[in-house]
Amino acid sequence: MSSATTPIRFGIIGCAEIARKVSRAISLSPNATLLAVGSRSIDKAQKFISDNGLPASTIPLAPYDAVLDHPSVDAVYVPLPTSLHVTWAVAAAKKGKHVLLEKPTALCVEELDVILEACRENRVQFMDSTMWMHHPRTEKMGELISDPTRFGEVKTVDSIFTFMADEDFLQNDIRVKPDLDALGALGDAGWYCIRSILWANSYQLPKTAVALRAPIKNNAGVIIACGAQLLWADGRSATLNCSFLAHLTMQMTVIGTKGALHVTDFIIPYEEEKGSFTFVSDAGFTELVTGWVPVPSKHEVTADLPQEARMVREFSRLVKLIKEEGKEPETKWPEITRKTQLVIDAVKKSVDNGFEPVDIIG
């Protein structure tokens, strides 16, 4: 196999539910292949391979170290509970494995920094698994809001991700457990809201985070619903609302001085093959204020591959550049991750300190 066609060989560490989606994405990505699945037992790994119809050549491994020790594994996808990320992402980096890490990436930025430092030291690519970033719709939306003529400057962003967890989730899911995913709904749903707000603001960190009142915590103290306001020094602002206790909603509204963008399925598009959004520029009203001129236009963007496969493809492209051409890891992705984590931490701190503003220092 020539270098140009040698796929990046993935190992998965942990047979989480989300790993099913990403293992398919690895199969769909033209420059990646799933080499091994690691679990705490070989039986569990083998069951995951069989249950998900993965190629019989996929190697079941146990325990997780076996994936890191496998000489043919180039990169690992880590969907373990957040509390285990620092251990396993660092271990992977030290073994020279590139790291695709599930979100939230860490319990706090200090932990994340340990991971990122290990990746830097070992010259491995780091990327978090925020799939919607890789949809071609996101690129198209980014072009529109970067256009000073049509959009002007961003003034405010409103981002909501809620879903209605069932009783089993609220009792047993790792995302409600303080020892597993202590950031709860903020780290899970809120991650996407915060990322979307940073994305819309060209990744400029807000100056301040202020939690909204009345966050909801479970008996173990884990956030299961909360909101926040983010503020920039120049007057820009954003609001986010994340919850496990309200019907599925995932919308982002970005309002500029000259235009507005709106999308109602930004994290998981309604349909895999395409994604749409609306955009309007310089809208006003008819003379008697009885209608809009113009009305927002619907834009539809077709995806050549599912967004998670595009993520794997982009990650693998970067890994190949490092592996085959001696390039340095792309720093854009860990930088975006770190900013997201910084904002998460500030919102959490404001929730915990009685809704006082918390400065965000990059």
Added chain:
Amino acid sequence: MSSATTPIRFGIIGCAEIARKVSRAISLSPNATLLAVGSRSIDKAQKFISDNGLPASTIPLAPYDAVLDHPSVDAVYVPLPTSLHVTWAVAAAKKGKHVLLEKPTALCVEELDVILEACRENRVQFMDSTMWMHHPRTEKMGELISDPTRFGEVKTVDSIFTFMADEDFLQNDIRVKPDLDALGALGDAGWYCIRSILWANSYQLPKTAVALRAPIKNNAGVIIACGAQLLWADGRSATLNCSFLAHLTMQMTVIGTKGALHVTDFIIPYEEEKGSFTFVSDAGFTELVTGWVPVPSKHEVTADLPQEARMVREFSRLVKLIKEEGKEPETKWPEITRKTQLVIDAVKKSVDNGFEPVDIIG
């Protein structure tokens, strides 16, 4: 003319820009007719009649008292600056004229109470001019969110109304003048957000209002952009964002336990003839979380008349019941107005007291 076909005869007090739209609405409403236009000078009143192609029979009157003193005027529409509402709405009520009052209805609830008391004492109908309430779409949306099977119980509402005022507006419009419309963007754009939040919550008053940080005021101290969070004792919450400094956006998202409603033109529908919204119930994801099942459905509702004409028709219907059948004024409308004003006042107080929570006491 038989009683059944005798239209309610309107007088307009003040030739504001919005009066053009409402004078057309009075013409379009089958049970109403525009009898007189009052201004500070007969010339201005005559010019308004000519400029807007109103029937030559429309009587120009000056000053405003002349409208109230005209024996054939049944009802007045009052689009004067808010600071003049208490004077003219009370004067109208005392003359036995029914009152259709532009929003914001008063500078504070104490002033509004003076108006409402005058209307009660004089047995005249009161209604504020919040047009979208009367669109048949609003009724349809209300049916859906009242359905416990499809929507469950409301958990949160997010309501945004922003528009980009030009320099002339920001310098000269009555809505930025402390002596005319001292509530600024909160009283203008925020009125609609607060009304939509109350509407979605079956007009149950929130317990608390907390202003968001970084409201923007002009040099005269008038709010030109602000936001707030509203909280109910049972855990429901809402956020609102209103601004004169960001591109036109008017969206309401109502999220329940079992469904979600979303509308992006709730105040002024994109087109006069119809209005649409999306609704989804019990949505989840495909097995691999690669799409929604079901996706939200678009509902389109045709309007037999423009929403403002439907408002005039409803107001006139109530006036006719009082005038011709001896019925009492409908109390629903002033009650909704008062709740809206109470929340406006609480948000304003929280803006002014450094974002502290303000109790709302009905």
